[in-house]
Amino acid sequence: xxxxxxxxxxxxxxxxxxxxxxxxxxxxxxxxxxxxxxxxxxxxxxxxxxxxxxxxxxxxxxxxxxxxxxxxxxxxxxxxxxxxxxxxxxxxxxxxxxxxxxxxxxxxxxxxxxxxxxxxxxxxxxxxxxxxxxxxxxxxxxxxxxxxxxxxxxxxxxxxxxxxxxxxxxxxxxxxxxxxxxxxxxxxxxxxxxxxxxxxxxxxxxxxxxxxxxxxxxxxxxxxxxxxxxxxxxxxxxxxxxxxxxxxxxxxxxxxxxxxxxxxxxxxxxxxxxxxxxxxxxxxxxxxxxxxxxxxxxxxxxxxxxxxxxxxxxxxxxxxxxxxxxxxxxxxxxxxxxxxxxxxxxxxxxxxxxxxxxxxxxxxxxxxxxxxxxxxxxxxxxxxxxxxxxxxxxxxxxxxxxxxxxxxxxxxxxxxxxxxxxxxxxxxxxxxxxxxxxxxxxxxxxxxxxxxxxxxxxxxxxxxxxxxxxxxxxxxxxxxxxxxxxxxxxxxxxxxxxxxxxxxxxxxx
Ligand code: XMP
Numbered sequence: 001x002x003x004x005x006x007x008x009x010x011x012x013x014x015x016x017x018x019x020x021x022x023x024x025x026x027x028x029x030x031x032x033x034x035x036x037x038x039x040x041x042x043x044x045x046x047x048x049x050x051x052x053x054x055x056x057x058x059x060x061x062x063x064x065x066x067x068x069x070x071x072x073x074x075x076x077x078x079x080x081x082x083x084x085x086x087x088x089x090x091x092x093x094x095x096x097x098x099x100x101x102x103x104x105x106x107x108x109x110x111x112x113x114x115x116x117x118x119x120x121x122x123x124x125x126x127x128x129x130x131x132x133x134x135x136x137x138x139x140x141x142x143x144x145x146x147x148x149x150x151x152x153x154x155x156x157x158x159x160x161x162x163x164x165x166x167x168x169x170x171x172x173x174x175x176x177x178x179x180x181x182x183x184x185x186x187x188x189x190x191x192x193x194x195x196x197x198x199x200x201x202x203x204x205x206x207x208x209x210x211x212x213x214x215x216x217x218x219x220x221x222x223x224x225x226x227x228x229x230x231x232x233x234x235x236x237x238x239x240x241x242x243x244x245x246x247x248x249x250x251x252x253x254x255x256x257x258x259x260x261x262x263x264x265x266x267x268x269x270x271x272x273x274x275x276x277x278x279x280x281x282x283x284x285x286x287x288x289x290x291x292x293x294x295x296x297x298x299x300x301x302x303x304x305x306x307x308x309x310x311x312x313x314x315x316x317x318x319x320x321x322x323x324x325x326x327x328x329x330x331x332x333x334x335x336x337x338x339x340x341x342x343x344x345x346x347x348x349x350x351x352x353x354x355x356x357x358x359x360x361x362x363x364x365x366x367x368x369x370x371x372x373x374x375x376x377x378x379x380x381x382x383x384x385x386x387x388x389x390x391x392x393x394x395x396x397x398x399x400x401x402x403x404x405x406x407x408x409x410x411x412x413x414x415x416x417x418x419x420x421x422x423x424x425x426x427x428x429x430x431x432x433x434x435x436x437x438x439x440x441x442x443x444x445x446x447x448x449x450x451x452x453x454x455x456x457x458x459x460x461x462x463x464x465x466x467x468x469x470x471x472x473x474x475x476x477x478x479x480x481x482x483x484x485x486x487x488x489x490x491x492x493x494x495x496x497x498x499x500x501x502x503x504x505x506x507x508x509x
Contacts, residue, residue, distance in 0.1 A: 002026040002182065003043040005033070007051030007061050007079050013323060015047060015077070015167045017364065018178050023190035027362070035066030045073045045186035048080025050165065054129055055082050055092045062087075073158035073185045075113070078127055081152065081161030088135035088159075095130040095147065102170060103144040105151075112153055113160045113180050114141060117173045123150065123164035124171045130163070158185050194367075194374045198230070201359050205234040212314040214357060215307050218243045218269070220257045222384055223319030223360060226368050229375040230359050231317055232267050239317070240268040242306045244299060247275030247405070248391030251413040260378065270310075274302045282393060282400045288509035291400070295390045307354075316354040320361050321368065385430045386464070394509040398437035404452075407490040408435040411454045414483045419458070422476050429461035431470070433484070434497075434508045442485075442492030451492040454484055459506055467501040 002019050006012050006028050019026040027041070028049075038046070046067060053060040065087055067074065076084035082092045105123040107114045123144070131149035134140065138159070142151035152161040160181060166174030182188045214231060218224050218241040231239045241261060245254045254271075262269040281294045307313060360368055372382045388394060392412075396404045412433040419431045434455040442449040456477070461467035481494040497508075 001041065001043050002045050002047060002186070002188065003038060003041060004028045004047045004049055005063050005067075005080070006030055007049045007083065008053065009050035009078065011165055011167050012049050013364070015049060016322075018167050018175065019047075019182065020192060020364070020367070022179065022182055022188070023192045024182060024188045025192040031061040031063040033063065035064045035070065038064075038067060038072075039070060043072060044188050045075065045181065047181075048074065048076040048083055050078030050080060050126075053079060055079070055086045068157075068159075073181070074160070075181050075185075076159075076161040077167070078163060078165060081163055082127075082129055082131060084159060084161055085131045085135055085138075085149075085152070088138075090131055090135035090138070091133040092129050093132040095128055097146045098128045099125040099144065099146050100127075101125065103146070103150075103164070105142050105144055105164065107142045107151075109141060112141065112155055113151070113162070113177050113185070115180050115184060117176055121173045122171065123166075123174075124168045125150075125164045127163060131161070160185070194371050197363075197371065198233070198374065201230055202234040205231060205357065205359060208357065209235050209238065209315060212238070213310065213312050214239045214315040214317050215310060215313045215354070216241045216317040217303055218257065218261065219389070220249075220253060220381075220384075221319075221387060222365075222368060222372060222382065223321060225261075225319075225377060225381055226372040226375065227317055227319040227358075227360055228261065228267065229265065229372070229377060231357070232265060233375065237268050240270060240310055240313070242270045242272060242303055244302050245271065245273045245275060246278040246295065246299065246391060248278065248295070248393045248400075250387070250392065250416075251409045260381070265376075270306055272302055272306055274298070277302065279400065279402065284399050286399050288394055291393050291509070292390050295393060299389075314355060315357045317357045317359070319368075320358040322360075322362050322364055325358075325361050383426050385425070385428065388507060394507055395432060395434045396437075397434065397508055403490070404435055407452060407488060408433060408454075410488045411435070411484045411491060414487060415456060415480050418476060418480045418483065422473070424470075424472070424476075427460070428470055429459050429464065429467060430506060431456075431458040433457075435491075440493050444492065449492045452490055453493045453495060454488070454491045455495050455497050455508070456480060457497045457506070457508070459501070461501075461506070464506060467506050469498045469500055472496075 002024055004015055004026055012028055016026050016028055051061060086092050102122050103125045105121050107119045110117055130147055134152055137154040138152045140149050141153050144150045147163055150163045164171055166177045216228055218228055228241050243257050258271055261267045278298050281298055282291060285291050369382050392405055392408050393400050396408055415433050419425050434457055436453040436455060438453050439450050440453055458470040458472055459467040460470050477496055484491055484494050
């Protein structure tokens with residue numbers, strides 16, 4: 001495995017992805033990790049990440065100096081290289097000219113980390129400090145017009161430093177450099193496969209759970225579904241999944257979950273129909289945040305009630321993913337992540353003292369999809385677009401009623417059917433319908449109509465932090481509009497949302 005020390009760079013997860021693409025397991029840990037802990041992990045190599053700090057700031061992140069005596073190859077990137085230079089007796093200074101963006105790298109010797117790379121290549125720079133003098137045993141291996149030490153190495157110790165970012169696409173030969181470090185220097189083997197992950201996880205879960213029982217809140221989304229399947233493989237009927245039908249789901253969604261998990265996978269599934277409780281509490285509520293709070297609270301109540309009915313439950317399983325975990329342990333450790341890691345089920349029944357099981361906590365989303373496929377999850381579910389916990393309630397602008405839910409559900413089903421047919425479903429981050437509380441005038445046959453407006457939202461995005469409205473073909477928009485107006489009673493006008501995030505958001509509420 002490869003250990004990545006997190007000095008706070010925005011690219012850390014990208015480094016991890018690059019390592020895993022080579023089927024090498026890696027972990028991201030904060031700089032507070034001790035040398036003893038690192039030794040116990042026995043990594044084949046260590047990568048010191050970049051970060052926003054300056055080495056001479058009092059609070060700049062530092063890792064135990066003992067890592068340089070472990071005999072393990074180390075690659076320092078940007079701040080990671082400056083830290084290495086400083087820690088080993090070199091000097092870091094403010095750069096005369098800060099360097100941001102693309103710079104031509106002049107490689108002195110196409111060996112070591114630069115093995116097989118031409119002498120002039122592009123590199124992505126983003127730094128205000130620079131290594132002024134090298135630590136003993138090091139030599140300069142590449143420069144740019146404004147940075148003398150753009151790369152350095154101590155081949156005897158297998159220590160390498162890169163001032164630029166090899167993990168980003170803007171450094172075209174960056175992948176080759178990382179490959180050189182991983183295979184030629186660290187002698188890593190390609191052993192990280194989903195089959196090996198499944199085997200290891202099953203062993204771990206069995207050992208942890210013993211003969212006790214586990215409960216899981218199943219939402220029908222990718223993360224909780226894959227968690228359910230993995231645990232089911234490990235402990236079978238000791239796992240009980242609780243699915244809460246809050247009445248705010250899309251067409252056929254609840255039935256599909258029942259069919260798949262109960263009938264096909266033969267799991268213990270507690271199907272709780274709580275539509276009435278949710279809808280009663282939402283009566284007359286217009287404010288989006290109030291809707292969210294009501295739905296969250298009601299969910300916890302229903303879930304807790306079911307959990308109490310099951311005797312002997314000692315564990316609560318959650319589909320927490322690696323990005324949530326990294327955030328909670330990052331160099332500057334934000335408190336937000338603590339909230340996030342519990343947001344899957346909304347909260348633990350405190351007096352039940354359930355222990356957490358999070359079998360996906362070292363995986364990225366795309367790895368969870370591969371795992372899901374490996375465990376026999378349907379393509380449909382593996383590639384499901386995200387759907388918010390509060391469901392259709394935050395897509396009905398204004399208060400939620402049965403009648404409005406039914407209109408929105410029908411319009412949304414048509415939209416999704418057409419998006420799927422067009423082959424665009426997977427290319428879109430999300431695509432859905434929104435029901436506006438406005439009525440407008442229309443004409444159908446010889447009749448004047450006065451009905452609701454439905455909005456269509458389709459966005460592309462990598463992580464929901466930013467999003468762009470999808471340029472759907474006009475012919476597809478035409479079909480969707482035509483079908484919704486003709487087939488959904490209560491809608492006589494369809495509009496397309498052409499706002500990006502920011503400044504808008506993906507959901508309307
Ligand atoms: P926004 O609307 O903030 O959405 O651009 C970003 C992503 O988060 C989803 N979303 C939610 N998910 N509970 C959830 O579980 C919520 O209250 C919630 N609000 C928004 C949204 O669907 C998008 O993927």
